Amino acid sequence: MYKVLVADNHPIVRMGVKNLIDQQDDFKVISEKSSGIDVSMRIEQGDIDIIIMELSMPPGENGLITVKRIHERFPNIKIMIFSRQSEPKYINQAIYNGAMGYVLKSSAVIELVDGLKRIAKGEKYLDNNIMVTKEDLLVIKGGPTQLNLDKYVTLSKREREVLPFIVLGYTNKEISTKLFISPKTVEAHKANIMQKLNLSSHAQLLHYAVHHNLVDL
Template identity: 55%
Template sequence: MYNVLIADDHAIVRSGIAYLIDKQPTFQVVGQTANGTDTYMRVEQGDIDILIMDLSMPPGESGLITAQRIHEHYPLVRMIILSMHEEQEYINKAIHNGAMSYVLKSSPDSEILRALTQVSNGENYIDENITLTKKDLSQINSDGVDVNLTGYNSLSKREREVFPLVALGYTNKEIAAKLFISTKTVEAHKANIVRKLKLETRADLVRYAIHHHLIDI
């Protein structure tokens, strides 16, 4: 039995996917989340085999960044992106960042079921309505598919969790409660983030986050 986590900012979408999956004999939904931060923290608990995730879950971290972080730290979690974004840039970046499958929300339920079957067998699956060209494959396999995020990539695991919450305007107390850390620890992480990104104000941080597509507002 494969444990599945569903991440989408719309409750009705999560419920519909969960209903579909729970009817399958070898898959069970064990959790639902509505943003990137909560999704990562749920994966941290260690019992997720397959993640079905939207790319846009505002307000919060971009799903592309969440996918990248999960793939870096939990590479055994098999990710299926279920998105309304049909633009090739999103598809290429999602796969580059570790997704094994990309399915369009406009596609029939059968596409999700095919994706589940394929990734559970350790195989990639791309929606039948998506065509990957040689150029796309080259971009997916290239180190240059992402914008230059030298500063962001130097952030620690915890700093990357704090970053989108700061950008979205959460207070130190709110961030501490959400991440189960002290306010002093939050302050230390914020100072490190500003220093590493060479920023001066929260407004600078917000502009940086939006410019590099690190958050969805």
């Protein structure tokens, strides 16, 4: 039995996907989340085989960043993107970051079902309504080059988890409660983030995060 996590910021979408998946043999939705950060925290508990997630779940961490972080830390978890984002730049980046499948919300139900079964077998799956060009394949293989994230990649795993909360205006106490760390530790992470990114204010951090698509507002 494949244990599935469904992530979408709209409860009605989560309910629909859960009902559909639970009707399939060998698949069971055991968790539902509404943000990328919540997804990352849930999979730390183990027992998740497949994630079906929307890329855009504002306010919070950009889904592309979530995919990359999950794939790097839990490469055996299979990620299926089920999104309204149909632009090639999102599709290409999601696959490059580690997603095994990409299905459009505008497509027929069978696309999600077929995609789920394919990635469960370890195969990649792209919605039949997605047209892939040679240029897209180059991006998927080589990654994007339009943004310089050299400073961002120096952040630790925990600092990358803390960053979107800071950008969204959460207090140290609120962040500590969500991530199960002390407020003093949160403050230390904040200082390290600002130093590593060479920023001096929340406004600068907000601009940096939005410019580099690290959060969805």
